[in-house]
Amino acid sequence: MSSLRYATLAPLALSLIALTGNAQAAGNGSVADGYVRIKLGGFTVIALSDGTMQMPAGKLLIPDPAHPDEVRDLLGKAFDGTVPTSDNAFLIDTGSQRVLIDAGGGQNLGPGMGQVVTHLRAAGYTPEQIDRVLITHLHPDHVGGIVHDGKAVFPNAVIGMSADEAAAWTTPQAAANPQTKDVAAKAIAALAPYRATGHIETFKSGATIVPGITAEERAGHTPGHTTYRVQSGGKTLLAWGDVVHVAAVQFPDPKVTIHYDSVPAEAEAARAALFAQASTDGEWIAAAHIAFPGIGHIAAGHDGAYVWQALKP
Numbered sequence: 001m002s003s004l005r006y007a008t009l010a011p012l013a014l015s016l017i018a019l020t021g022n023a024q025a026a027g028n029g030s031v032a033d034g035y036v037r038i039k040l041g042g043f044t045v046i047a048l049s050d051g052t053m054q055m056p057a058g059k060l061l062i063p064d065p066a067h068p069d070e071v072r073d074l075l076g077k078a079f080d081g082t083v084p085t086s087d088n089a090f091l092i093d094t095g096s097q098r099v100l101i102d103a104g105g106g107q108n109l110g111p112g113m114g115q116v117v118t119h120l121r122a123a124g125y126t127p128e129q130i131d132r133v134l135i136t137h138l139h140p141d142h143v144g145g146i147v148h149d150g151k152a153v154f155p156n157a158v159i160g161m162s163a164d165e166a167a168a169w170t171t172p173q174a175a176a177n178p179q180t181k182d183v184a185a186k187a188i189a190a191l192a193p194y195r196a197t198g199h200i201e202t203f204k205s206g207a208t209i210v211p212g213i214t215a216e217e218r219a220g221h222t223p224g225h226t227t228y229r230v231q232s233g234g235k236t237l238l239a240w241g242d243v244v245h246v247a248a249v250q251f252p253d254p255k256v257t258i259h260y261d262s263v264p265a266e267a268e269a270a271r272a273a274l275f276a277q278a279s280t281d282g283e284w285i286a287a288a289h290i291a292f293p294g295i296g297h298i299a300a301g302h303d304g305a306y307v308w309q310a311l312k313p
Contacts, residue, residue: 029313034119036293036313040284041233043212044093046123047286047293050104050145051113054082057246062264064255071256074249083246087141088294089116090239090286091125092230097210098125100133100154101228101239102288103145108186116145117153130154134209135161136241137222138169138187139260142288152193159194160209162217163202165224168262218243218274220266227274230286237284237295243271247290251298252305275306 029035034049058079063071072079087109092099104116117127133154135143138161146153168174170191174184194200203209205217205226214229221242228239244250245258254271257264278285278298287294290308297309 029123031292031313033122034115034292035123036295036311037123038295038311038313040230040237041235042095043230043232044091045230045237045286045295046091046093046125047295048089048091048104048116048119048123049292050087050089050116050141051109052084052086052292053109053113053141055085055246056081057083057085057249060259061246061249062257062259064253066255067253070253071249074252075246083248084291085245085289086292086294087113088286088288088290088292089145090294091120091123091130092213094210094212094232097131098129099210099213100130100157101286102136102142102241103133103153105141106144106146106148106153106190108140108144114145127154128156130157132209133157133159134213134215134226134228135159135165136227136239136288137161137225138165139183139222139242140186140190142241143187143190147190147193150189150193152197152199157194158199158201159191160201160203160215162215162224162226163204164217164219165222165226166202168223218270220261220263220268220270222262225267225270235284236281237286238274238278239286240274241288243274244287245289247308251308252301254304254306279306 028037036047038045058075061071087104089104090101106114133146169184169187174180203215207215209215212232216227216229218225218227225241230237249256254275255268257268261267275298279300285296295311299307299309301307
């Protein structure tokens with residue numbers, strides 16, 4: 001397998017913009033600011049950092065059976081320690097709707113995490129301005145940020161997710177199942193204030209959530225793991241949730257899975273399909289766990305490997 005390489009995107013491929021009002025005053029942001037504002041056709045996309053956590057990747061990754069030593073080789077000294085892992089959310093401002101994709105971990109992930117709202121405000125928005133929060137999946141590092149001390153963080157927002165994902169984690173059966181009860185308890189608690197006000201919606205794969213944003217279910221990491229295709233002005237960005245957890249390993253070898261996957265074989269198949277599609281179509285990717293801002297392209301490499309081409313804000 002070839003080594004992972006990072007490449008700078010072509011100049012002006014995705015131009016930074018200025019907006020009116022508070023968002024304009026906030027500027028386009030930077031990695032240090034915790035937000036990065038970009039243009040996608042007529043939409044604005046803002047990457048929001050929830051923080052960076054340490055992942056014991058060597059213990060969590062499941063090697064490709066054909067290359068059992070590859071994970072150790074790619075991680076090097078980090079194999080026996082931890083690797084820094086971003087937790088990213090993405091705000092899509094269509095002009096008429098403000099749609100947040102994932103919300104970070106909130107109070108679930110410890111010191112230094114739970115920064116989505118701080119960075120949302122830095123970018124010139126308030127939680128009250130969010131119309132929808134679309135959840136890629138109900139793991140606590142994606143849904144925990146919608147609630148704080150039992151209260152809705154985004155009081156005017158409708159929380160949307162795959163019907164299959166809701167069925168997997170928010171039923172009495174899920175809460176009682178030893179294999180799902182921990183995640184289920186946190187998901188149910190996060191959704192509770194929105195359920196009380198009727199601010200939860202579920203949908204099937206292929207549903208158009210708002211004009212320009214379509215849900216596409218990619219099960220495997222979780223039973224209803226969903227990506228969101230954002231399209232405007234002939235440009236496309238795919239917010240893909242947890243298709244990749246450790247870029248340094250899973251781009252060189254997409255067959256490497258992780259113990260968090262509900263069905264590793266399905267997660268591997270979803271990753272293979274998305275890598276092939278994105279490298280062919282040239283669409284932008286917005287990734288939850290690739291180094292902030294987590295936006296870039298994918299290019300095909302050699303011998304089944306791929307290369308992440310990161311946006312350099």
